[in-house]
Amino acid sequence: MTSEIDRIYLDNSATTAVDRKVINAMLPFFDVKYGNASSLHSFGKEATDALESSRRKVATAVGAMPKEVYFTAGGTESNNIALQGVMLKNKSRGNHIITSSIEHPAVLETCEFLETIGFEVTYLPVDKMGIVSLDDLDGAMTDKTVLVSIMHANNEVGTIQPIREIGALSHEHGALFHTDAVQSFGKIPIDVEYNNIDLLSISGHKVHGPKGIGALYVREGTPIQPIIYGGGHERGLRSSTENIPGIVGFGKACELISTHLDKDIISMTKLRDSLIKEILDSVPKTKLNGHPTKRLCNNVNISFEAVEGEALVLSLDRTGIAASTGSACSSKNFTASHVLLSMKIPDIMALGSLRFSLSRYNTQDEISYILDKIPPMVQRLRDMSSLWKEE
């Protein structure tokens, strides 16, 4: 398998292919069992059964009770409901939220909105590997701290946070703990009890499920209010007629995670480590971003000195390899990603970052193909680069 490979997808942190089994599970719910779960007739009953059976599958995948799982329109909405819903409900307890500087915009922008309506937010720094310090968290806690929201694993560099300890520390201070597990779900075993989690966000399209569906786990008894009002679906927390095909697909994807996860982790880790090692060995002035071991089993993030990330992504795309970069150039204020900047990666490296994110479908053949292409591709761009200095 070399030239006959048409396209290789290594951007699974952006989104994933929907598993065939997921598609097949969803299909009847478009044109045969298309009822509204609120209806009293048999169509309604079919929808309700599918809804509740999917809820059980999602609950099982994270070690929760089914009644603690609320379906949403995705990771962004789950994060919004968690942060806004908890802060608005608990105004009498306090107005302070603690998060990190490397969260996804779905958390960061929500925090910025909360600041505009009077809440106070602490953005914890991270170390060079992208890890939040427990001492910093401890120091940031006040008697007004209601919620701590720290992502389980970062979408760009794949760094895994010590969420179990963060959860325990939050609880010691009487705060609730939310974690954005959109990237870690399906790559790391998650148990909401073991990890001291009160609220957890997950998303369907990152785990071979459909787009536009996600879930929020809310520990029973957690004070929270809706941010969308309507017909009272999802026990009043998220009104709107349930997206049954999406929910069924997400449920199936979760079932597959529950059965596949151990095997998937082993195979993705092997590919990840071979990609990292071979690239670092074959291309000089190259550095791994993030933590060598506290890292998502599917994440490779490497900086190539003096190479602009987007040019590299375009070169790869021309050979049929889909990857992404942490640098985004917009007129006049080109900056590296907030994640790499928070990790104090120097500009010349941060602007040359490349992310490969694997899925359980990637193969060693694909990795070998990529490893053949990368060194000459990087060299070509370096030969053109005004920042490259051959030693």
Place this chain on the structure above:
Amino acid sequence: MGFEFNEKVIDHFENPRNVGELEDADIVETVGSPVCGDMLTLYIKLKDGKVNDVKFKTFGCGAAIATSSLFTELIKGKTIEEALKVTSDVVVDVIGGLPEKKVHCSLLAPDAFKQAIEKYKEKQ
């Protein structure tokens, strides 16, 4: 998003003309900085009021590489006055258009040239 580059842009990206340095350049001019992300160095050789030779190196995206390549092609052999008329608008036009967000990348090379000539004239 997705890259929406036409074949001419891709051609100049994959086979850029006039990449490199000129050891006997009359003017070497750098614009941009690694902090703002885009950086380009032009090496220019003048003869009888004309652009005798020109080469470039850039730390920039695909569009920056492609438009800089085309720019060098367009100004080579032209008089300084003619070359100064090759603005980024001209480059974008000749290359057959760029996605809105990538138009600014075409400013690098013309800016560097303009700046280079201004400095050169001051010195004369």
